[in-house]
Amino acid sequence: MLPHSALSLISSSSPSSQEMAAAEPAASSAAAADPERLLEVSEEEVVIDFKPDSKCRADLRLRSLHPSFPVAFKVQTSSPLKFLVSPPRGAVQPLSSASLRVVLRPQPHPPPSFPRSRADRFLVLSSLSAAHLDSSSDATSGVSAVRLRVFFGGPYLLRLAADAGDAAAVRLILRRQPHLLPFLEPQPQVAAAPGDAEQWATLHAAAARGDCGEVRRLGPEALAARDREGRTVLHAAAAAGEAEAVAVLVDMGADTSAADARGRTPMDVAREKGYQEVVDVLERWELVMTAARRGDIQSLESLLGKRAGVRGRDQYGLTALHVAAIKGHCDVVAMLAGSGCMDIECEDVEGHRPLHLAVEGGHADAVELLLDMGADANARTRRGATPLQMAEAMGYEAIAQLLCGRGAEVAPAPALCVASSSSSSISCA
Structure with missing residues (x-):
């Protein structure tokens, strides 16, 4: 629950109808003003509901403005280490629509600047020729571009801004996301359901004691489960030095890059504890992926000879x-x-x-x-x-x-x- 002082921000932060109207995307009118534009982007910004240590997603919708031919597109970002785009390129059929998903990789800390990011940008290039999209300049004839800024919002950042007394940030978030207003109001305390905090204890315990049969029985559906410290089942097996259980979990599809509440991956945990055999298993899967990507058949042959931990x-x-x-x-x-x-x-x-x-x-x-x-x-x-x-x-x-x-x-x-x-x-x- 927010401190009561945060409520004083509501009246000054709630957007008026005029402000809301001014904030509406103007993609349609912009497209009409630009006869050479091939694609229309329904959103004027990439709006991310930020939550720490979680994958945060935003959806964009593209609409083809060309009546006869497919429009090829390519999406670029100024922060490729932070963002993924699914799909990053493709084609939209004439006068049809396509959806894109932007994923922010898990970040342990809030954005350095929010709601609007100073550093993060997206560029949507479009052309009737896919080959033109790979030119070093978007000024290439036949290529049009739409630039999008990144807006970080959501309940977490709204509360953070309110707790800090940042009325300007609260106003901007509510202007863009008025549905978040209830998050500034006091909420009744709700008791946690019994056992919620330990709902994954059985699976974590099985991994920690190296019970591979039990881990397989519980199945891949439970691999994303976390305990109160944000540790996955793979973290538990790695922390216990159970290399065989780690190999089983990797082959089942466990996320080797998952970070716990302290930002540590299973590999980090194994290295801290000196479990070299576990490190070898985790590195083996990464080496298999690298060898497959490079077409290194000799290295792959050697790695596959060890079998366990290669089907991740x-x-x-x-x-x-x-x-x-x-x-x-x-x-x-x-x-x-x-x-x-x-x-x-x-x-x-x-x-x-x-x-x-x-x-x-x-x-x-x-x-x-x-x-x-x-x-x-x-x-x-x-x-x-x-x-x-x-x-x-x-x-x-x-x-x-x-x-x-x-x-x-x-x-x-x-x-x-x-x-x-x-x-x-x-x-x-």
């Missing part, structure tokens, strides 16, 4: 097989899928299978290999995109013909962007 996933659900597919490393794909080490139909968090990513990478040989190995030519992502729709949207005619020859069903592309959410975390490495 990153925070986007990507496996080494996904990474090899989008990079077009056919020998790596053959090794990972052919040996039975990884499922050829494994999905990332957006439902992309290795075949989707091989198509996105434009690698016809990798697409053909995956089809030869039994990949489903009609697999759909969470957004309903098939490999054939992706190939057609991205202009890969040879790959589209290959897929059609292998039984891919021809269907209208959905009115959404079909580019993969994974490319931002793969292609730049």
Whole structure:
């Protein structure tokens, strides 16, 4: 509950109807004034509801203004170490819309400046030619740009501003997010449900004592569970020096980059305690991903010989097989899928299978290999995109013909962007 003094900010911070009207996005009128603009962005700022040590998300909506041709787009940020964009590039069908998701990686501290960030910016480039988007200058003929600032808001920062007596920040947050006004009012104390603080004690205890059978029985659904100190099950196993349990958890898809309340990852915990075997397991998975990304078949062969702890996933659900597919490393794909080490139909968090990513990478040989190995030519992502729709949207005619020859069903592309959410975390490495 907020201190009572914070309530004095409400009357001076509540936005008037005139202020609210002035703050409404003006994307439509701006688009009308610019006849060369190809895309309209529904939001005038990227609004992030900030919460410490959590992934914070914001959705943007793009609308094509071109009546005849798909509009290619590419999203850039001034802070690539902080933000991810899903998808970072793609195409929007004529006069259709597409949704983007901006993800702020977990940050232990509030933004240095808020509500509006001084350092963070986004640039949405659009063109009828995808090749033009990779020019070093957005002034290239045929490329239009929309610039977006970042607005940090949400209940956490509203309370922080109120507690600090920062009336200007409170006013700005409420002007942008008037629905947060109740968070400044006193709330009745609600008793926590019995056992809430210890609801994950069984799973953490199983990991800490190295009971791999119990960990497997409880299943991957519980991997994101945290205790009162923000520690995941993988933290518990690493802190206890249980290398086998750590390997099982990694193979189940535990997030190796998760940070506890003190900002420590499982790797940090293992190193602090001197558990080198645990460190080796955690590093092994990272080395597998790196080898797959680089196509380093010799290193990968050596790592796979150790088996345990090599079938992990990153925070986007990507496996080494996904990474090899989008990079077009056919020998790596053959090794990972052919040996039975990884499922050829494994999905990332957006439902992309290795075949989707091989198509996105434009690698016809990798697409053909995956089809030869039994990949489903009609697999759909969470957004309903098939490999054939992706190939057609991205202009890969040879790959589209290959897929059609292998039984891919021809269907209208959905009115959404079909580019993969994974490319931002793969292609730049």
